[in-house]
Amino acid sequence: MDNKKINISVMGLGVVGLVTGLSFAKHGHAVIGVDIDKEKIDKLNRGIPPIYEPQLKELLDESLKGKLIRFTDDSREAIINSRVIFITVGTPSLPTGELDLSYIEKVARDIAEHINEYKVIVEKSTVPVKTGEKLERTIKRYLKKDIAFDVISNPEFLREGSAVYDALHPSRIIIGTTSLRAREIMSELYKDFNSPILYTTVTSAELIKHASNSFLALKISFINAVANICERVGADITEVAYGLGMDPRINPHFLNAGLGYGGSCFPKDVEAFYKLAQEVGYDFTLLKEIQKINQNQKDKFLQKLQEELWIFKDKTIGILGISFKPDTDDIRESPSIYIMKKLLENGAHIKAYDPKAMENAKKVLPNVEYCNTPYEVAHNADALLIITEWEEFKNLDYAKIKQLMRQSVVLDGRNILNPEQIRKLGFIYRSIGRP
Numbered sequence: 001m002d003n004k005k006i007n008i009s010v011m012g013l014g015v016v017g018l019v020t021g022l023s024f025a026k027h028g029h030a031v032i033g034v035d036i037d038k039e040k041i042d043k044l045n046r047g048i049p050p051i052y053e054p055q056l057k058e059l060l061d062e063s064l065k066g067k068l069i070r071f072t073d074d075s076r077e078a079i080i081n082s083r084v085i086f087i088t089v090g091t092p093s094l095p096t097g098e099l100d101l102s103y104i105e106k107v108a109r110d111i112a113e114h115i116n117e118y119k120v121i122v123e124k125s126t127v128p129v130k131t132g133e134k135l136e137r138t139i140k141r142y143l144k145k146d147i148a149f150d151v152i153s154n155p156e157f158l159r160e161g162s163a164v165y166d167a168l169h170p171s172r173i174i175i176g177t178t179s180l181r182a183r184e185i186m187s188e189l190y191k192d193f194n195s196p197i198l199y200t201t202v203t204s205a206e207l208i209k210h211a212s213n214s215f216l217a218l219k220i221s222f223i224n225a226v227a228n229i230c231e232r233v234g235a236d237i238t239e240v241a242y243g244l245g246m247d248p249r250i251n252p253h254f255l256n257a258g259l260g261y262g263g264s265c266f267p268k269d270v271e272a273f274y275k276l277a278q279e280v281g282y283d284f285t286l287l288k289e290i291q292k293i294n295q296n297q298k299d300k301f302l303q304k305l306q307e308e309l310w311i312f313k314d315k316t317i318g319i320l321g322i323s324f325k326p327d328t329d330d331i332r333e334s335p336s337i338y339i340m341k342k343l344l345e346n347g348a349h350i351k352a353y354d355p356k357a358m359e360n361a362k363k364v365l366p367n368v369e370y371c372n373t374p375y376e377v378a379h380n381a382d383a384l385l386i387i388t389e390w391e392e393f394k395n396l397d398y399a400k401i402k403q404l405m406r407q408s409v410v411l412d413g414r415n416i417l418n419p420e421q422i423r424k425l426g427f428i429y430r431s432i433g434r435p
């Protein structure tokens with residue numbers, strides 16, 4: 001079975017689908033990317049990625065050049081020509097907090113209609129436990145012929161901003177299936193990834209995904225809660241987190257106190273996990289507390305700003321960072337958007353800069369003055385808020401910024417500046433959980 005090329009398709013070309021497909025193309029498999037958005041398909045076939053993600057453009061160019069990936073809106077053709085079908089369509093939140101699984105169900109019906117021979121159908125989108133069973137049932141009910149297939153779960157753990165790296169170097173590969181036939185195909189597919197593979201049942205694999213994201217969110221909220229104690233007792237959260245992380249049972253990752261988590265996954269997944277627990281009769285109140293602490297971080301930050309400025313009306317407030325984290329243009333559930341909205345509601349004038357996310361921000365917050373540089377943001381500002389820890393914000397000429405500002409107030413929501421150095425320049429400086 002050396003270097004066996006497997007034909008695969010990925011249904012849904014958001015960040016997960018696109019990057020997953022490209023990672024298999026990189027390993028020599030033949031990939032068809034499917035999406036209903038014709039404009040996106042057309043762009044992708046011409047080598048234009050729909051989102052910003054480091055290394056994405058390079059990998060796309062390389063895969064197109066090697067004819068290892070192509071994009072289409074014809075799901076029938078993709079289904080017929082694939083051995084493995086990855087379902088990577090969106091699962092947006094409903095107003096109730098549950099996930100909208102209608103796109104997934106639609107793919108299941110499409111597969112049932114066009115399936116021509118044995119396929120492995122892979123649930124990759126984040127879904128509640130037991131979705132695999134529902135997928136299987138739906139496909140069986142709509143099947144017209146007696147054709148074998150396996151529905152398996154293979155959750156993704158891609159971080160935005162390093163999605164390509166994560167897809168090529170997964171920390172672990174979870175394959176949820178009890179079918180030996182599907183297992184064999186999946187292990188062949190992942191053979192060259194050099195990452196540990198864990199085989200589980202479908203249900204366990206589904207649960208691993210929600211539990212992982214909720215646990216990471218828990219770490220963030222925990223450290224933010226401790227940061228609040230630090231502020232009250234005069235301790236320094238960076239020292240405390242460092243000391244905590246030295247214990248290998250805790251580890252140093254995901255202990256950065258700040259404005260909390262945002263993005264397309266954690267907020268949605270914690271809520272969906274809570275709803276799922278409720279549905280199966282368990283009141284997972286810890287998850288509610290995680291959410292409460294996360295929300296509180298943003299409100300407390302605004303409170304600190306108010307302590308400094310007293311009144312927001314007619315003040316000019318500079319915002320550095322709009323994306324929910326660095327190295328992405330994604331603004332979904334970004335603390336920056338929440339904070340800007342609140343300030344606008346209170347009559348402030350907002351100037352903002354982000355290296356990648358301004359085009360997306362303009363669509364939701366047209367009343368903000370978008371600037372070309374951080375220095376333009378600082379010009380005549382009453383306060384400067386650092387909201388996303390983009391690398392370039394760490395090395396700005398803060399002496400120059402001081403000269404440009406109307407009042408020298410800096411609020412650092414991600415603890416990226418050295419308090420001593422910045423205060424030496426004459427700034428009033430406040431951060432998270434540091435004296």
Ligand code: UDX
Binds near residue numbers: 262
């Ligand atoms: C996350 C998971 O990491 C990934 O495995 C999953 O598949 C999708 O969700 P992502 O949303 O891209 O990925 O971002 P991540 O790097 O995990 O950060 C999430 C949020 O937590 C960001 O808003 C980040 O700013 C915040 N965060 C992270 C902290 O506030 N403190 C930390 O110590 C770490």
